[in-house]
Amino acid sequence: MRVGIPHFGNVYIPVKSMARKLGAPEGYIIIPPPITQRTLELGVKYSPQEACLPYKITLGSLIETCEMGADTLIQARGTGICRLGYYAKDQEQTLQDLGFNAHFLTLDVSHHKVISIIRLIQDMSNNTPWREIIPAFFFSIGKLFALDKIEKVVHKVRAVELEKGTASRIYREAINAIDEATKSKEVKGLTKKYIDNLNRVPKDTTTKPLKVGIVGEIYVVIEPFANMDIEIELGKLGIEVERTMTLSRWIKYSLFLNYLGVDEWREVHKLASPYVDHDIGGDGWESVGEKVLYARNGFDGVIHLAPFTCMPEIVAQNIMPSTREDIPVLTVICDEQQSKQGMLTRLEAFTDLISFRRRKREYGRRV
């Protein structure tokens, strides 16, 4: 059995480390090459025309793993959410048509998440005892937590660093170093080291950077290829980015704390309730609520990322302008046709708009 996974942010790091920790043979877990234009082209070629971008990218990524010899693939499924529940069914069919004989192991991301992930590990680990699996699992997700912790600092540094690109370089180094780490102590040390490095980067301390919040569909928010490195580009424009949606947060709450009755979105849902009072699938409810939250917290703007034809985000996009909280929202629709230049032009215009608004607020007039 050779297991392949599609790319989704840094998800490959814990998967890889888990396999290493449990002593899986070389080539048991197949990590596809990083997402490139070729991945996207493969995905677009074999997808239904109007499928959404996450479908196309994950399909392209899975085709690449199959080319490397994977015969078992992991994909998410679920009910009560958007098209995501249909991915595995359709992609399995497509891969069979292409002549790859791969079967799917699915991970339920809507109900019974823990049971589903335990089953998945059981299927893959070939009767490894639980006393070995559990520490390996916690060690591996610890890496995700460390990376998200570093990324939070990166967002802050990017906006004010004097030499643009330093923070991104350090973050890349951090990803590689943490990927290689084999002990939890090592991960902790590396996290501290890189956060210190980031804090020592020479910064422009005279200006207070503009702050925007990023909301939207989870795949395009987290996967940098899908949103064309929008966070880096915003950093270059001197904007501090904040996003609540991270993989570690999803794991922390969906796999553990939700079962104890802690709902991480309670506040956001409450803020959204005058406009959307029940779940509309996907991340639409959260997008509306987070817009309100960012407006209340004094942010300068919100960037709303959505794949083309994404149903929950279209509902959110329709509702957002009518909320009482007044904050500029730029909706960036991500699909295979989008060009980076077009996005940059819009980001620059948006930056101008929010900086005018800030000056107006501070000086009471347009300067």
Add this chain to the structure above:
Amino acid sequence: MVTVGIPRALLYYQYYPMWKAFFEKLGTEVVVSPPTNKSILNSGVTRGVQDTCLPVKVFFGHVIALIDKCDLIFVPAVTSLGNKNYNCSKLIGLPNMARALIPESPPFLAPEIDCEKGRYNFYRNIYAVGRYFTSNPFKLKRAVEEGWVSNLDYRNKMSDEKITPLQAIDGKLSTNVGPSSFTVAVIAHPYIIYDEYVSHQLISRLQKMEVKVVTAEMVPQEELDVATRRVVGVPHWLFESEIIGAGEYYLETRVDGIIIVAAFGCGPDSMMLSVVEHRARESEIPLLPLSVDEHSSEGGLLTRLEAFLDMVKRRKRVCV
């Protein structure tokens, strides 16, 4: 007397007789918006963001057309009808979107129908609707029963007499007369093909061309469910049987051709129709995919329809 407005769009084609019986039993007057026309479409299109799909934009147009004609507008958020499958997000968030985009409209009667949340939630939502008209729970219960009976009657009528919802609701005479040489199945959501403006009168055009048209409504629900389960196992969408089930059913009965109609940007259809296309390729039955949006032209549709029918005709002659 209170007047309740029902927009002639989306779920109207499936549940109108039920809603009508329910509201009339509660002693209200029911007003339906006029059939879709250019001004309704245009007023709806200007409201929503451009990526919203055509049927939802048409729905907004119908809500706007009902302003000043009624005291309440019925916009249910049909989330789930059990069996762990859910509706499209746009239909779940329909009252929320309509409220945000059409602030000048009369208040909405917007119950959330979600059978996954249990019986109590369902009853409470129905009661919240009934409270507008009556405080007597027994009267409400009778109205619900009445509604359910007319829903069953409506469904049975369509599958027994092989008629479309338009014929069943309006009592129009069937135009399916004359000797029809071959059968074509039209697979799409009811709100696309039965909206004569949106679909450019696809069905009546086909009937005029002496084609026998069959649709999902003409098959009993149980058989659709069986067919769906055979292809995809557990359905993921609420309306999966009306697309995949109907497609599979008609492929099995060997119709002469299949026409699938999708609204541009429809999320569920983008996945489901590829399954139907795949099955049609396997069983070697010709299939014509059509896509409608606010820019689709009648001429383009007609040309493709004629070419497709010619192909089906020739194929049949060769086979015989």
